[in-house]
Amino acid sequence: MMIYKEEKGEEKRVKIEDIEYGQPIVYGGIKPTKDPTDDTTYTFAGWNPALKSGDTVTGNQTYIATYTSSARLYLVTFDSDGGSEVEAQHVRYNYNAVEPKDPTKIDKFGTYKFLGWHYVKEDGTLGEQATFPIEITKAIVLKAKWEMEKRAEVIFRH
Helix, strand or coil: CEEEECHHHCCCEEEEECCCCCCECCCCCCCCCCCCCCCEEEEEEEEECCCCCCCECCCCEEEEEEEEEEECEEEEEEECCCCCCCCCEEEECCCEECCCCCCCCEECCEEEEEEEEEEECCCCCEEEECCCCEECCCCEEEEEEEEEEEECCCCCCC
8 A cells, every 4th residue: 555645744645545566656646735834835846755767566655745945925016106117026924125216207297206105905095105124924015106296388389
């Protein structure tokens, strides 16, 4: 009997197979997954003991899923609200987002003064002003707030 389990002997069994003695061992089940934590993501790395091509059944065996871990990154998006583009940042959990260079905004109505970045509420309206550095614990969107500095003038002459 071949038993494939999640990492650390957890009770969750991925698959049990009855394979005859001397037959090749081939895992044909689903790829195991491990839920991410706030700060870490996991990728299936293989089985322990490792399954090698040509391995055959010599008795009962249990294989435990193993994973590699990597820092979980959260997306910090900057919505310049019609201003120049500001690149998003991918920030590790509990690390700081860095204040980007101020965007600029000029349109057919005039020139605008940048007043800062604001959190975006769930209803899409502007929330409180962001103060950098910002410790990141989830994905966030920051939106630019503008004040018209100079109106465009249109003069008709004849």
